[in-house]
Each structure stands twice: as C-alpha cells, then as structure tokens.
Amino acid sequence: MHALEEIRERARAAAQKPAAFGGDLDLCEYTAQPGECAYVESLEELEDLGEEELARAGVEKSGSQRSGSFVQIDGTVVHRKALEKGLEILGTREALERYDWLWDHYWKAVAVDADKFTADVELNPFEGYFMRAMPGSRTAYPLQACLYIREPRFVQRVHNIIIAEEGSELHIITGCASRHEIEMGLHLGVSEFYVKKNARVTFTMVHNWAEGMDVRPRTGVVVEEGGLFMSNYICMEAVRSLQAYPTARLVGAGATARFNSIVVGQPGSEIDLGSRVVLSAPGCSAEIISRAVTKGGRIVARGHLKGETGGIKAHLECHGLILEEGGLIYAVPELEGNHPDVDMSHEAAVGKVAQEEVEYLMARGLSEEEATAVIVRGFLNVKIEGLPPLLEREMRKMMELSESKAL
Amino acid sequence: MNDMAAGNDLVLELRDLHVEVEGREILRGVNLSVRSGETHVLFGPNGSGKTTLLMAIMGFPRYRVTRGGVFLEGEDITALPPHERARRGIGMMFQRPPTVRGVSLEQMASICSRDDVDVGAVAGELNLTDFLARDVNHGFSGGEIKRSELLQLMAQNPDVVLLDEPESGVDMENLQLVGKAIRILLQKDLRRRRRKCGLIITHTGYILDYVEADQGHVLCEGAVVCTGNPREQLEGIRKYGFEECAKCTR
Numbered sequence: 001m002h003a004l005e006e007i008r009e010r011a012r013a014a015a016q017k018p019a020a021f022g023g024d025l026d027l028c029e030y031t032a033q034p035g036e037c038a039y040v041e042s043l044e045e046l047e048d049l050g051e052e053e054l055a056r057a058g059v060e061k062s063g064s065q066r067s068g069s070f071v072q073i074d075g076t077v078v079h080r081k082a083l084e085k086g087l088e089i090l091g092t093r094e095a096l097e098r099y100d101w102l103w104d105h106y107w108k109a110v111a112v113d114a115d116k117f118t119a120d121v122e123l124n125p126f127e128g129y130f131m132r133a134m135p136g137s138r139t140a141y142p143l144q145a146c147l148y149i150r151e152p153r154f155v156q157r158v159h160n161i162i163i164a165e166e167g168s169e170l171h172i173i174t175g176c177a178s179r180h181e182i183e184m185g186l187h188l189g190v191s192e193f194y195v196k197k198n199a200r201v202t203f204t205m206v207h208n209w210a211e212g213m214d215v216r217p218r219t220g221v222v223v224e225e226g227g228l229f230m231s232n233y234i235c236m237e238a239v240r241s242l243q244a245y246p247t248a249r250l251v252g253a254g255a256t257a258r259f260n261s262i263v264v265g266q267p268g269s270e271i272d273l274g275s276r277v278v279l280s281a282p283g284c285s286a287e288i289i290s291r292a293v294t295k296g297g298r299i300v301a302r303g304h305l306k307g308e309t310g311g312i313k314a315h316l317e318c319h320g321l322i323l324e325e326g327g328l329i330y331a332v333p334e335l336e337g338n339h340p341d342v343d344m345s346h347e348a349a350v351g352k353v354a355q356e357e358v359e360y361l362m363a364r365g366l367s368e369e370e371a372t373a374v375i376v377r378g379f380l381n382v383k384i385e386g387l388p389p390l391l392e393r394e395m396r397k398m399m400e401l402s403e404s405k406a407l
Numbered sequence: 408m409n410d411m412a413a414g415n416d417l418v419l420e421l422r423d424l425h426v427e428v429e430g431r432e433i434l435r436g437v438n439l440s441v442r443s444g445e446t447h448v449l450f451g452p453n454g455s456g457k458t459t460l461l462m463a464i465m466g467f468p469r470y471r472v473t474r475g476g477v478f479l480e481g482e483d484i485t486a487l488p489p490h491e492r493a494r495r496g497i498g499m500m501f502q503r504p505p506t507v508r509g510v511s512l513e514q515m516a517s518i519c520s521r522d523d524v525d526v527g528a529v530a531g532e533l534n535l536t537d538f539l540a541r542d543v544n545h546g547f548s549g550g551e552i553k554r555s556e557l558l559q560l561m562a563q564n565p566d567v568v569l570l571d572e573p574e575s576g577v578d579m580e581n582l583q584l585v586g587k588a589i590r591i592l593l594q595k596d597l598r599r600r601r602r603k604c605g606l607i608i609t610h611t612g613y614i615l616d617y618v619e620a621d622q623g624h625v626l627c628e629g630a631v632v633c634t635g636n637p638r639e640q641l642e643g644i645r646k647y648g649f650e651e652c653a654k655c656t657r
Contacts, residue, residue, distance in 0.1 A: 368488070
C-alpha cells in the first residue's frame with residue numbers, strides 16, 4: 001500500500017527526532033517482550049487483573065452501567081465488547097484490517113513524524129482501541145477502556161482511533177495504570193479523535209502510574225461543525241515523567257472544545273502537560289482549565305489557544321498550588337490571534353495555600369492539616385460544565401480514589 | 408446545677424489581656440467577664456481594638472498575646488490554636504470571610520457541625536437554600552455573607568458566640584433575618600435556662616433593636632474605659648461621641 005509506505009517513510013525519518021517538550025528518553029533501554037495474556041469473553045473472567053487494579057484505571061469489573069469495555073494488558077487486547085446498539089469497539093489493528101476507509105483516519109489528527117515517540121509507535125508492533133459511535137446514536141452508559149502495564153522495561157505502544165459519527169454521542173471513561181512495583185516502563189499512546197458534525201464526545205481519563213514510569217501520550221482531535229469535544233484528565237499519583245500536549249482543531253463552524261486537567265506532582269515527578277485548541281471556523285469556542293498541585297514534583301502547565309478566524313471565543317485558566325518546598329509550577333499560558341475579531345483571554349495564578357482560608361476553617365473546628373486538605377481538594381474540585389450526571393459521579397469517584405492515595 | 412447557679416457561671420474571662428499585632432501593641436490590659444447566658448456588646452471607635460479582641464479570643468496566631476490570658480469555663484486557653492477553641496465551644500462570625508473555591512456552603516456547614524443540626528432547614532430559614540451548592544462566599548453580597556456565616560454558626564452551635572459587626576452592610580430586610588438568627592443562637596427565647604453567651608461588636612448599635620444585651624463595654628485605645636448598660640452607653644456615644652465617653656471615666 002502506497003499510503004502506508006509513505007507513512008512508514010516519514011516515521012523512519014523522525015525516529016531520532018526529540019519531542020518538543022519534556023525530557024528525552026532512550027528507547028533502547030526498554031527491552032522487555034510483552035507477557036502472555038489470554039482473551040476473555042467477559043471482564044468477570046479476567047484473572048490477570050484484579051478488581052482493585054481495574055478500579056485504579058477507572059474500570060468497573062462488573063461492567064454494569066457501561067455500554068462496552070476494552071482492556072489491553074501490555075501489548076495484548078484481552079477484552080473488547082460493545083453492549084449497546086450503535087457502538088463499535090475493536091482493537092485498532094483488527095479494525096484497520098476490517099475497514100479500508102479507516103486508513104483515511106490513520107495519522108490524520110496526529111502527525112506520525114511529530115517526534116520519535118509517534119514514529120516509534122508506527123514502526124513497532126502496537127495495539128490500542130478503535131471506537132465508533134454510529135450516526136445519530138446515543139448510549140445510556142459510557143464506554144470504558146483500560147490500558148495496563150504489567151511487564152517491567154516494556155514499551156506499551158498504543159494507537160487509538162475514536163470516531164463519533166454525525167449527530168452521535170460518545171462518552172468514554174478510560175484509565176491507564178501500571179503495576180506499582182514496576183521500576184521502569186514506558187507508555188506511548190497515540191489517540192486520534194474525529195468528532196463529526198453535531199457529535200459530542202466526552203473523554204474522562206485517569207492516570208495511575210508508578211514511580212518508574214515514563215509516559216508520552218500524543219493526542220489529536222478534529223471537531224467538525226457544531227461538534228463538541230470535552231476532555232477531563234486526572235493524574236495524581238507518582239510518575240517518573242509525563243509529557244503531553246493534546247491538541248484539538250476546531251474546523252467546523254460552532255465547534256467546541258473543553259479541556260480540564262487536574263494534576264498532582266509527587267516528589268520526583270516531572271510533569272509537562274498542556275492543552276491546545278486551534279479555532280479555525282467562525283462561532284467556535286474553547287476553554288482550557290488546568291489545576292496543578294505540587295507536593296515536591298515539577299509541573300509545567302501549558303495552554304495554547306490559537307484563533308485563526310473571527311467570531312471565536314476562548315478562555316484559558318491555569319492555577320497552581322505549591323504545597324512543599326522543592327516543588328515547582330511553571331505556568332505557560334499562550335494566546336495567539338491572527339484575526340481582529342477574536343475574543344481570547346487567560347488567567348494564571350501560582351501560589352501557596354492562603355493562610356486566611358486555613359484560619360477560616362480552623363475557626364470552624366478543623367486542625368491546620370485538615371483545613372489544608374479541604375482547601376487543596378476544593379482547589380482541585382473543578383466544576384465541569386456539561387458533563388452528564390453519571391459521568392460526573394464516576395469522575396468524582398475516580399478523583400476520590402486518586403486523592404485518597406495522593407494527598 | 409440549678410438554674411440560678413448556671414446564670415452566675417463565669418464562661419469567658421479575659422484577664423489583663425495584652426495583644427500585639429505585627430509588633431504593635433493593640434490591646435493594653437483588657438479585663439472582661441461573660442457569665443453563662445449573658446450577651447455583651449463592644450463599642451469603640453475605629454482602631455480601638457474591637458476586632459483584635461475577638462480575633463485574640465478565637466486564637467489566630469497573628470494576634471499575639473504578650474501578657475494576661477483568655478479563660479473558658481476556668482480553663483486557660485491562651486495557648487490553644489483556633490480549632491481547639493472551636494471544639495471547646497467558641498464560634499465566630501467573620502466580617503470579611505475569604506472565598507474557599509471548590510468548597511460549598513453545605514460542605515462548610517457540615518464541617519462546622521458539632522451537633523445534629525438540620526442544615527437544610529436552617530438554610531431555608533435564612534433564605535440560603537439556593538446557596539448551599541455554591542462555593543462558600545464566592546460572589547456573595549454583604550447580606551448573603553452574614554447569613555452564610557450565621558448558617559455555619561448555627562451548625563456549629565457554639566456556647567460562646569463572637570459576632571463582628573453583624574449589621575454592617577446589611578439592608579433592613581436582611582437585618583431582620585440576621586437579628587432573628589442571632590436570637591436563636593443566643594437562646595434569647597429562653598430565660599432561666601439560657602446558657603449561650605454572646606460578645607457582639609457593633610458600630611451603629613442597630614443590632615440592639617433585635618438582640619437584647621446585658622452589658623456594654625466601651626473600648627478606647629486598647630482598653631475598656633466603660634462598662635455598663637449598653638443602651639445608655641449607646642445614647643451617650645450618639646450624643647457626645649467616643650471622645651467624651653472615654654473622658655467620663657478618667
């Protein structure tokens with residue numbers, strides 16, 4: 001196939017290209033072969049992962065109140081099943097074999113030669129999920145997906161393609177996690193989202209990695225006319241390094257993107273996380289909200305809004321809280337407009353917990369530590385507009401689970 | 408303990424209280440005793456140390472006690488942090504409380520709650536039902552802040568209630584609600600069995616139209632210069648101003 005050869009060629013050319021942000025990694029250090037995992041028809045039969053490990057990745061083992069599930073352990077898809085009509089879930093390679101048209105969505109939202117990590121995913125065996133909501137379809141429950149790393153020194157290469165067809169709604173809860181004992185591991189996750197005309201996608205993701213894990217997600221989103229993409233990202237537990245800069249392109253009139261990210265930097269963690277929205281059609285709007293708390297880790301919180309045409313509106317909010325000495329928060333909000341009729345704004349603030357607030361709560365009977373914890377949780381408790389009630393509950397649950405360990 | 412004895416119990420006592428704020432002495436030897444069931448009011452010009460006095464009773468570290476002390480039911484609480492005082496039954500209404508983002512008024516009320524108080528019902532009485540889910544103090548008007556503070560105090564149900572200008576920035580309609588809530592907090596409808604104590608800072612004295620006070624104190628330059636009938640004091644202050652009031656005892 002000519003097109004694939006061209007993609008491979010570009011990947012090979014980028015195989016040594018360092019990423020724009022984040023520390024460089026030597027891919028040769030990850031030598032492990034993936035472990036063996038058997039496919040299971042239902043999550044209940046899954047013996048390789050316990051309920052608690054799945055819960056850490058936001059996945060319900062019972063699968064109740066879910067419209068479908070996808071689970072990948074290391075390099076193997078161990079379960080994938082859609083339970084509601086109008087939904088399709090496959091492994092990405094399986095889907096590429098089945099649908100010729102899917103190649104038109106392959107490396108179209110993310111550039112294969114963006115850096116050595118995207119190139120590496122293309123040039124090596126990968127898996128990942130393909131999800132598709134049929135035109136006009138709506139499901140009662142969200143889909144769940146889990147990418148889990150069990151094997152040390154393993155590179156988990158993932159290429160996800162998510163398509164919400166015209167007028168459909170797709171709600172995804174997803175988690176990535178690894179065994180805590182892993183001393184070294186790498187997750188490379190490419191995700192391409194296509195939100196078609198008047199479709200809505202919410203993507204709620206929790207990351208629970210381990211101290212030795214390096215993580216390089218590469219996400220691109222294309223939103224057509226009247227479509228909505230919303231990402232809610234939570235990462236509170238330790239990770240060695242995490243660098244991601246998901247980018248949404250609003251290409252149709254009235255398209256909307258919202259990114260909410262909630263990050264806690266544990267001691268020793270290097271986190272460089274941004275969100276970018278390019279607004280290139282009239283009536284588009286975007287919002288980026290970032291909350292970062294450091295307990296000693298280093299966090300770069302980026303945000304970039306680019307208004308390419310008139311009649312767009314976008315806001316960026318970036319707040320950081322430094323709890324411990326040695327912690328660092330570097331907020332980089334960027335606004336870029338190249339049309340006179342753009343309306344873009346940002347606010348950024350970095351500081352410590354306000355003594356005045358601590359004392360207010362102490363006067364109500366909380367100790368200093370209790371008061372600080374309430375304030376930090378409140379700080380992370382971002383009000384998310386437009387999330388369906390079930391998802392909001394699930395997200396709270398995921399946050400509470402993470403918070404109980406992280407804070 | 409019979410009712411008469413309860414009425415004579417010393418609950419809050421300030422003995423020769425000296426307080427410094429950022430190295431500046433603000434209170435210069437305040438003596439004050441509040442007995443069980445009594446409400447006292449504090450008058451005084453701006454900068455006389457009224458707010459400092461309440462802050463020192465609550466125990467905020469910025470208000471450093473350099474001499475004397477604060478006693479609650481005979482226990483020396485001078486060295487205790489604010490939360491220990493709150494747990495022992497001291498509650499304070501803040502004049503300008505901070506906004507705590509992501510923490511709802513309902514959550515604050517449950518944090519305060521020492522007893523089984525029906526927060527929903529109290530919120531209804533204070534016209535705050537729609538505010539329960541909102542971040543505490545975020546975008547609240549003057550009157551809403553007062554009512555939110557009172558809701559929290561009612562959840563806390565303290566034995567000693569410290570109120571810093573409860574009527575400031577409150578319109579007439581809200582003032583009625585505020586007055587009613589303070590009456591409940593201070594058990595004003597009880598007579599012989601009343602045990603709650605109040606210490607109220609008032610600049611205008613309007614609150615006295617809603618809440619009966621037993622004693623008044625005039626604070627000038629960090630010391631109590633007059634203790635007596637609060638209504639007479641207020642009249643004197645209105646007629647002659649604080650300067651004359653301060654002179655009369657000298």
